[in-house]
Amino acid sequence: MKFLPRSIPHDTVTALQEQGLAAFWAQLYAARGIGSAAELDYALSRLLPPASLKGADTAAQWLAEALEQGQRVCVVADYDCDGATACTLALKGLEMLGAEAGQIDYLVPNRIQDGYGLTPSIAQRVHDSGAQVLLTVDNGIASVDGVRHARALGLTVLITDHHLPADELPDAHAIVNPNQPGCPFASKNLAGVGVMFYVLLALRSLLRERGIFTAQTQPRLDALLPLVALGTVADVVPLDANNRLLVAQGLERIRAGRLPVGMLALFETSQRTWAKASTQDLAFGLAPRLNAAGRLTDMTIGIECLRTDDASRAQELAAMLDDINRKRRELESDMRIQAQAIAERLCADTGAHHTQPPAAISVFDEGFHEGVVGIVASRLKDQFHRPAFVFAPSAAAPDIGTLKGSGRSIAGFHLRDALDLLAKRHPQVLEKFGGHAMAAGCSIRQEHFALFQQAMAEIAREWLHASDLQGMLLTDGALPAQARTLEHAQAIGRCVWGQGFAAPLFSEELEVLDQRILAGKHSALKLLHHGQMVDAIWFGHNSPLPRTAHLAYRLEVNEWQQRKQLRFVIEGCEAPAAC
Incomplete structure (x- = not known):
């Protein structure tokens, strides 16, 4: 493993400090491409406008007509966390915007039996269910045959997706995808749930123009932002400025307790604290439990958990998702060992002594x-x-x-x-x-x-x-002694980090004062950092470290018996032979 320090444009650091950021934060943000403190303003007013998302207005018109005429709408969702949150968001959002009871339904293809996306057989099932409008979320951009069959059956087909299109686009009544040709939307990184959120914003705007709502009576779609945050983080899309805004707004509502009861149940089941929710909690606590349902059984369980308003039902479904996730981990562990053995044989076949x-x-x-x-x-x-x-x-x-x-x-x-x-x-x-x-x-x-x-x-x-x-870790260099505080660790935990906007990772040579193995697979360490002893943990690593080692680590708040303590979480060592 090789450590590569991030490039820090010092002029930008100076500019950020002049705009009020402390030196520690100015360096972190400058290294991540932030050029102005205004880019860290995550107010909803800074959200990119729906009008610039190609196809959103057209989809809104078709949906407005469906709501007005009482047409039945069937949402066809992908079977991952992004698809589940997008589906739930579509169901809840259309109900908020006037859909009557029973007017909106959904269908999730089974990963094993149906395969991915809007196939002709899925289109047939939508038609046979009595729906007149087929709305995809997080899929459909590649479903040329499925859309053709749906249209032949007389269905109105609306595609909302974010995946890269092929040369041929499906002949849908509307396509909403920031990555389709000719779309001027400034963020190409929306997740499927983000695309559907924008369609709801466009629909609400249209209904307001038609006098169905006023600015005072329109539904507060921002209540759906916890779902947007979860799906966006789970799908590991790059967290550009617009996505960070969506996630930040979602986390703000989660921490305030304004989240669906199903998400609340998932926080409890994964032993995470919603009041201090972070992107880490969404990515490694909630998302795997939802994804497990789509991988091994049926994502309907996940969608029902997210959409229910019954707290006891949510807890029951969250427990089911937790159980499925445990089975997924066992299955994954066995497969990973086999796959690694096969991959190592490929290394041997190169004749390079397992090194290439x-x-x-x-x-x-x-x-x-x-x-x-x-x-x-x-x-x-x-x-x-x-x-x-x-x-x-x-x-x-x-x-x-x-x-x-x-x-x-x-x-x-x-x-x-x-x-x-x-x-x-x-x-x-x-x-x-x-x-x-x-x-x-x-x-x-x-x-x-x-x-x-x-x-x-x-x-x-x-x-x-x-x-x-060559395996490389981008790091932020050495952590200044004055920045080694519980307050900095807590502040980092509250920020929005993720794909393309990585959480701070520091690296430097540290003295190893003590090390012991936990549960046979984790290293509990005591390190010397600028003359101060610091507790550290290296998960999944049980080999002894030398007296001094060049380590990469992130800051974490470790809570134990109602005590909060700063801890270094080791992510890598630059000298594998010695580590």
Whole structure:
């Protein structure tokens, strides 16, 4: 592991200090591209206007007509946390804007039985349910055949999505996606839940123009921002200024206790404190429990948990999600061990003494479960610092040898573009694919796995330099002694951090005064920092450290028996051989 200090533009630091920021914060924010203190103003008035999101006005017109005429609307959602929050937001938002009881329903494809997105069979089920309007959330931009079939059935089709479009767009009545051609929306990083939130804003504006609401009587859609924050953080989209605003506003309401009872139940089940909610809590407490339902069972459980107004029902559903998540962790652990063993054999096959894995790693085993291939791919990506794909037999089509694959990438390697190039070079390999720069999925036949493995590694060799394949941690350098305070740790915990706007990570050589192993797998440490002893923890690391070590760490408030104490959480060591 190599540490790379963040570049700090000193002129910007000076400018931020002149605008009132303390030196410590000015350096952190300048290193993350903040040029003005105004960029840290997360007031709702600074939200990008809905009118600039292409298709939002058109979708609003169709939805207004549906509400006025009493047409039934069916929301077709993706089966991950972003999809679940977007679906819940659509249901709650349309009800707030005038939908009658029973007018809005939803359908979530089953990951294993139905596959991803709006397929012709899903469109048929929507039609057979009696709906007249089909509204997708967090999917649909690639559903050319599904939209065609839906329109042939007479359905009005409205697509809200954020995934990158292919060359051919579906022939929907409206498409709302900041990444579609010709969309001037300044933030291309909205999650699916963010796109749907903007559609609701556009609909409310239209209804206000038509005299249905006034500025005084219109519903407060900001009540839905906790859902927007959860889905945005969970989908690991880049936290640009607009996304940070959405997340900050959502967290503000969560901390004030203005959150759905289902989210409250998930906070309690995950043993997190809503009054001090952080992006970490959303990402590692709530999101995995919702995602587990979509991976192993049915995301309907997650959506029902989020949308219910019955606290006891919410607690019951949250407990079910917690149980599913425990099973997911057990399954993931077994698969990860197998996948790592396969990947290590690939390293051996290079003849480089296990030190040089392929530029991209693709693994498959007949015993893998397709519901957790994405998580395992992420683990491989982190361990080997390579783009990684994990494939499992498709439970929906085991007789024809179809494999479902999920990939995770590293900086500098656009995964969906790589799949697109692979499809052009080897048209017979990919049955379908889609995704983002950092995460993507595809389906292939088992007979083509070896070719996929070879072709993806070849593309990675062409696109990535040797330096790209070396594990690196961007750090903020040494922590000043005067900044080593509980107050700084608490303030950092209240800020919005995430993809593309990483939480502060400090690095420096520290003296190791004491170390012991907890539960056989964690290192509890006492470190000397500028003459002061500090407690530290390194999760998942049980190897002894030398007397001095160059460590990367973040600040954390450790609460134990109603006492709060500053703690360093170790994230890496720059000398692996010694660590």
